[in-house]
Amino acid sequence: MLPPRVCVGTLDEVPSGSPVFRATRTARVAVVLGTAVITLAAPSAPGMEARAAAIRAPHTAPAHPEPSRPTPDMPAVSALVNGAVAAHRLPGAVVLVGHDGQVVFRRAYGARTLAGDPGVDGTPAPAEPMTEDTVFDVASLTKVLATATAVMQLCERDAVRLDDPVQAYLPAFNPAHDPQRARVTLRMLLTHTSGEPGDVNLDDPWGLARADKAEGLRRALSAPLESAPGARFHYSDINFLLLGALIERITGESQDGYVQRHVFAPLGMSDTRYLPTQGPSARNTRPLARIAPTRRDDESAGDPAANPHFGQLLRGVVDDPTARRMGGVAGHAGVFSTARDVGLFAQALLDRLAGRESTFPLSRATLQAMTAPAQPGHSPGQLEDAKRADRQTHSAATLAVDRLLAPRYPAIRGQNLRGLGWDIDTGYSVPRGAVFGVGSFGHTGFTGTSLWIDPASDTYVVVLSNAVHAPGGPPISRLAGQVATEVARALGVDNAGPRRP
Numbered sequence: 001m002l003p004p005r006v007c008v009g010t011l012d013e014v015p016s017g018s019p020v021f022r023a024t025r026t027a028r029v030a031v032v033l034g035t036a037v038i039t040l041a042a043p044s045a046p047g048m049e050a051r052a053a054a055i056r057a058p059h060t061a062p063a064h065p066e067p068s069r070p071t072p073d074m075p076a077v078s079a080l081v082n083g084a085v086a087a088h089r090l091p092g093a094v095v096l097v098g099h100d101g102q103v104v105f106r107r108a109y110g111a112r113t114l115a116g117d118p119g120v121d122g123t124p125a126p127a128e129p130m131t132e133d134t135v136f137d138v139a140s141l142t143k144v145l146a147t148a149t150a151v152m153q154l155c156e157r158d159a160v161r162l163d164d165p166v167q168a169y170l171p172a173f174n175p176a177h178d179p180q181r182a183r184v185t186l187r188m189l190l191t192h193t194s195g196e197p198g199d200v201n202l203d204d205p206w207g208l209a210r211a212d213k214a215e216g217l218r219r220a221l222s223a224p225l226e227s228a229p230g231a232r233f234h235y236s237d238i239n240f241l242l243l244g245a246l247i248e249r250i251t252g253e254s255q256d257g258y259v260q261r262h263v264f265a266p267l268g269m270s271d272t273r274y275l276p277t278q279g280p281s282a283r284n285t286r287p288l289a290r291i292a293p294t295r296r297d298d299e300s301a302g303d304p305a306a307n308p309h310f311g312q313l314l315r316g317v318v319d320d321p322t323a324r325r326m327g328g329v330a331g332h333a334g335v336f337s338t339a340r341d342v343g344l345f346a347q348a349l350l351d352r353l354a355g356r357e358s359t360f361p362l363s364r365a366t367l368q369a370m371t372a373p374a375q376p377g378h379s380p381g382q383l384e385d386a387k388r389a390d391r392q393t394h395s396a397a398t399l400a401v402d403r404l405l406a407p408r409y410p411a412i413r414g415q416n417l418r419g420l421g422w423d424i425d426t427g428y429s430v431p432r433g434a435v436f437g438v439g440s441f442g443h444t445g446f447t448g449t450s451l452w453i454d455p456a457s458d459t460y461v462v463v464l465s466n467a468v469h470a471p472g473g474p475p476i477s478r479l480a481g482q483v484a485t486e487v488a489r490a491l492g493v494d495n496a497g498p499r500r501p
Contacts, residue, residue, distance in 0.1 A: 244331020
């Protein structure tokens with residue numbers, strides 16, 4: 001008997017223009033969700049059996065402590081973050097670490113606003129200290145917290161299939177029936193192998209005077225490919241902008257409404273949402289007071305009159321210019337969250353992967369596929385080859401520039417490993433640090449945010465900051481990687497195995 005299938009099949013049964021999600025939900029959810037075996041696409045994602053074997057599953061589900069419970073210090077971590085704050089690389093940060101089902105470290109550092117920044121009433125105010133409940137614009141963490149999770153829910157319901165062409169769901173992606181564009185699949189969008197450019201054109205003032213989501217989507221749908229579909233890894237916001245549009249087309253709901261009800265609410269992520277305020281001129285004091293500002297709006301610097309918000313501090317308004325021009329809700333950016341909520345997401349994901357009780361809104365098999373190499377052309381041996389190469393470069397590196405980071409990302413030059421939304425081993429994997437091995441996974445956000453998860457040691461590391469608020473500050477990836485290394489050392493994690501005895 002064949003196992004139930006997800007993300008495979010045809011669209012012949014779907015009436016044109018009808019919401020597939022609604023049409024198929026009743027018949028398919030009962031069959032697909034909760035099944036022990038899932039085939040996400042052909043070929044199946046590699047590494048699933050190895051990953052499942054490596055995950056340590058306690059006999060009982062872990063107890064989660066109250067968010068306010070104090071945790072012991074990790075002095076090396078605190079030294080790193082305090083040093084970065086003192087060097088003005090970022091105003092402040094919140095670091096949260098989960099291990100073996102417990103929050104083992106939680107600290108707020110520095111400030112969330114600088115002296116002279118506008119307060120919630122719009123007038124210059126003293127610096128505000130960073131607090132553990134600070135709300136951050138998580139930028140591209142949106143891709144995994146919201147969009148990839150939602151797309152895979154649709155896959156589980158057989159409403160979409162990973163290896164179907166994008167044009168099957170978004171016909172405007174290829175109105176001229178170009179054979180090259182016809183080859184772009186949902187898998188390619190999720191793994192950044194579609195050939196799309198990095199972003200839509202922002203050179204003209206569309207969406208500045210008034211949000212224009214339709215125009216942003218039109219530009220994403222019509223952006224010319226820069227390389228052949230499936231040929232190479234190239235990180236692109238357009239990929240997830242299109243996936244956000246896919247969610248809305250299939251479900252008949254706005255993306256923010258859908259993920260709020262189907263992802264954030266089931267996980268108890270009460271401080272996580274799109275659109276935490278209504279814009280630069282709307283001063284909703286209560287939520288605004290906890291939000292860390294990012295940059296000043298400098299869009300249309302050559303013609304400030306075209307941007308009515310020019311020069312205003314972005315606080316409670318999405319930093320990403322494309323998402324901002326589209327009204328604040330997009331598949332690639334726009335979510336605001338706290339360290340606690342990101343930790344809830346990560347812990348539930350780890351619990352589901354380990355087969356423990358969990359509220360994560362995807363099945364274990366789906367998460368195994370999402371967090372294993374899934375790019376077109378992936379092979380079962382790639383992950384093990386990368387793990388071996390990573391260990392070898394560590395052993396050979398005696399004069400490393402930074403001993404808190406790995407000698408090379410990715411471990412094998414030219415071999416970029418991406419999961420379905422998640423980064424595994426690419427040039428973006430610096431937040432993995434030097435100890436968590438290849439096979440762990442995570443993501444970063446431009447504003448200064450990072451989440452890295454290591455199932456082998458049952459650990460996650462959350463670093464949230466508004467680093468872009470410090471002009472000229474370097475990307476957060478390096479600091480996040482250094483923090484991850486010191487966390488792993490403090491917990492006794494070993495790159496060669498789950499943990500030191």
